[in-house]
Amino acid sequence: MKRWWRAAARAKLLVYVAVVALLAAAPALLEPYTLNLVTLAYLMMAGAVGWNWMGGFVGQVSFGHAALFGVGGFVAAHVLSSSSLPSPVAWLVGGLAAGSFALGARPTLRLRGPYFTIASIGLGEASRLVFTYWDWFTGGASGLSLPLMRESKQELYFWGLGLAATAAAISMLIRRSALGLELLAIRADVDAAGDVGISAPSLQTRMLFLSGAVVGVSGGLYASFFGFIEPNDMFGFDRSVAFVLMAVIGGLGTVHGPALGAVVFVLVQQSLLASYPELYLGLYGSLLIAIILFEPLGLSGLGLRLGRRIDARWLEPRRAAATAARQAGSP
Amino acid sequence: MAQVFDLVLSAVLLAGLYAMMAYGLGLIYGVLRVVNLAHGGVIMCGAYLGWVLHERLGLDPYLALPLVMAVTFGFGVFLYRVLVCHLPRGAAGGPASLLLLFGVWLVLRNAAYLLFTANDQVIRTSYSTHSLPFFGTFLSVNRLAVLGLALVIPLALQLFLSRTYLGKAIRAVAQNADSCTLVGVDVERVYAITFGLGTALAGAAGLLSATLFSFNPAFGAGELLKSFVVVVLGGLGSVLGTSVAALILALVEVFAILVLPSYLTSAVGFVMLVLVLVLRPGGLFGRPVLG
């Protein structure tokens, strides 16, 4: 995996760092309400990007990731309430717990396409029911409060930014590495991939753990952010659906699409909840339908098309002209 | 002992309903290779349609059945012609068909919320509370009616598939769609009709379910998963297989109530689903749904 060092050294990383630096300066400019919204967006970005590693990179669409979000959140909450360990440690523990819990779904990995999805719905819902019932862990239907708010919202802003940036960086590195290539091969033809030595089971297991862990960490931060979590919200089917929507809106399988989708989702959610709360399901449903039929890569796809059109209309003629000028100039 | 007998009876009656739900899903999957994630939504629509007809027009649900089936059939054909036909067929469809139909389900749910609010509803007729004596216990009239219809409708379906031209065309397309175009079968029309039949069965199952249990717009998720359990366990194309699988599921659920706290009994279906998929994807009878 030495190649990822080389990938990291490329110019694109500079752009990336610049963006993060800009965002880090934001608290000085934004008012608390907006800041909180952006923080929430960061958490959802991390979750969507993490979800996309399974749904987009591996190609196994999960409608049960809320289980991992919930496990991460509640484990972190317990660590925070019952010990004086620093918050980041609690969040990491939540992430590891979620990742390990995700590994329990390993036998379902060999299911193809829709079967995996349906199994994930089953696992997600079963987890919700069991964990809601286990009221020591989740506080039952009434939820769990953290006794103290350890961080200020501003501190959480930076932690959220860090998490989202890390998740996005990991996404980029995976895609550019040999692992990314193997994942693409598995998506194209899992049997032919085996015939050239690629072990789909071990790669998929690794991604399952990673995906669960990142979603779990975002769950932990979510707990710290609100100071109160309840199982129907954390483990709910709507939460699982949200991850799917974010990734699909932004671009299933792309590197940064899900992050973009998460931002759109959070913004739309906020404005919808204000004006037309009773329409959000229908809106998302219609959006899904429209995306699948017209632009399967969502916003990323639209961006690519726009880029190609700009290239065709303005950049290509310039290139052609430059080549022609060079040829005319030489003897 | 009497309690066991009661439970087994409940299971048998419940199995009929599950089998009906499974047929709709299985038919669409068997022929189009598409998992209809909107299945739960259509079941919910069938329930509401029947309820509306009963509340507003006083129409008896069992008499309304053909009407509800006709409407949901039309809806299925519409869904196919407008949306589903654009998807790539088979494995290449992958997440696309799932997401598309899931989107449809979300829209249906929202429509139901807007039209009917989130409150629980149920279809209560004048004879809902009547029961008939049966070997020392009592069977509710509704459950018997549901069982009866759950036996009749699939039989009718079987006859349709084996005796009529259209039915044979559907079976042929399920086996080899390309060859069908070569012999002059209008495959797209067959797909549309099959999708409609699948949704019609789902609608019927929804209506019948509404006479037994309460429902609300979120209704259908559990039914979708249970239908899937029955389809995978029972295999495709086997009426016997589907019936046995439905019975197994119903028995497990009914007896689970004895052992588990009531809150967790709905988890039983979900757990069974995962177990079946992982341990016995080949099913018990009929054509295996997987591989």
Place this chain on the structure above:
Amino acid sequence: MTLLVARALTMRFMGLTALDGVDLELAAGEILGLIGPNGAGKTTLFSVIAGSLRPTSGEVRLDGTALGGLPAYRVVRAGVVRTHQIVRPFSNLSVRENVAVAAQHGARRAGDDPEERTERVLAFIGLEERARDMPAQLTLAGRKRLELARALATAPRVLLLDEVVAGLNPSEVLALAALIRRIRDEQGVSIVMTEHVMAAVMSLSDRVIVLDQGKIIATGTPREVVSEPRVISAYLGQVDGREQSATS
């Protein structure tokens, strides 16, 4: 020295016996031809050896190590790789990426650098000019070469070629046949190839075995095998006019 040995391989699916006690031996550096009428079980035999199918009974050993029942990717990492009758390139990866993905594992086996291995294989097979193209942009001959390149990139000791020249025109067949010979001569890979194009099999193979209805009915040099009456009747039916059951 015997490299690959298969003993008493039997494969039964749902009442059909595709392979019935097949024995096969491949010597190091040998090109072994596997012929037989359609439906004889040639692709099934490959699938069993390569790990895509688990045999009902029997064993396969590479240089003494048992391969039976191992999943395909383990078999590849042990050194036995197959190509497919209908080529299966990764349609979402470029030519170079297709080879690179296989070279990862080959490099691990051979102890060299994956990128160098990729370039070397592309050059050897003659695809360097097309390295950036997507598989869909190649001709059939190009895609067959890609399939071959991918297999070669895994640093195999044994290469199983499944009807690799099928569907090519005569000049393409000649070119590919020359390439196959070079793979054996220059890369030291032992090869088992099934073919219907007799000219290719006969000119390339050191030895030939004939499969009919799951059983080996003849082995020997190409010339010996071709004149055996049992082989002729397997392909053409009974010589005295009674039709043998069609095996297609």
